[in-house]
Amino acid sequence: DVKVTQSSRYLVKRTGEKVFLECVQDMDHENMFWYRQDPGLGLRLIYFSYDVKMKEKGDIPEGYSVSREKKERFSLILESASTNQTSMYLCASQNPGLRNTEAFFGQGTRLTVV
Amino acid sequence: KNQVEQSPQSLIILEGKNCTLQCNYTVSPFSNLRWYKQDTGRGPVSLTIMTFSENTKSNGRYTATLDADTKQSSLHITASQLSDSASYICVVSARAAGNKLTFGGGTRVLVKP
Numbered sequence: 001d002v003k004v005t006q007s008s009r010y011l012v013k014r015t016g017e018k019v020f021l022e023c024v025q026d027m028d029h030e031n032m033f034w035y036r037q038d039p040g041l042g043l044r045l046i047y048f049s050y051d052v053k054m055k056e057k058g059d060i061p062e063g064y065s066v067s068r069e070k071k072e073r074f075s076l077i078l079e080s081a082s083t084n085q086t087s088m089y090l091c092a093s094q095n096p097g098l099r100n101t102e103a104f105f106g107q108g109t110r111l112t113v114v
Numbered sequence: 115k116n117q118v119e120q121s122p123q124s125l126i127i128l129e130g131k132n133c134t135l136q137c138n139y140t141v142s143p144f145s146n147l148r149w150y151k152q153d154t155g156r157g158p159v160s161l162t163i164m165t166f167s168e169n170t171k172s173n174g175r176y177t178a179t180l181d182a183d184t185k186q187s188s189l190h191i192t193a194s195q196l197s198d199s200a201s202y203i204c205v206v207s208a209r210a211a212g213n214k215l216t217f218g219g220g221t222r223v224l225v226k227p
Contacts, residue, residue, distance in 0.1 A: 043158075106157050
């Protein structure tokens, strides 16, 4: 079974704090993604990575950065947390292929910035 | 711009009844389409995945269809159960760097006894 594990289910942080969200996958997948999910807006792509040290901006990268030093780990960083970054954050991994490119999701991290 | 539209936004059905969810997309070039089920407070879990050449796929009581010509998909839930209460998300993948995913807004299904 593919496992995508996010380091925390729930986090509460203060405005201005630096926040790290960690994601680890155990299937040697090349692609990894960070999304945020908000009511009425669905899932929106923040950043994705298709190889170690490679990253690309998604649709809403402002206020976020990422790190992929090892293939199995993809970190999302909030440099200075703000209340509008309160959201559910979902990590996904995927092995790109010609046919079956299913993405597997972590359980999500619900971040509250106060 | 790649888009995925789902309808209805929400749906209430009685236990044991069937329902059909719709997904229209404009993603190009198309790679595949998946339906995910997301329970409240959890990450999405894959139900089905279909490529261009597949027009129907089943997973238990869930049956997905794909019409690549009209760029439409549907997810049919047969004999609904209380555990089917969840959000159902249609996701389309484009054949491009990173196989970027485009998500629909989801359909929230509530099954009542």
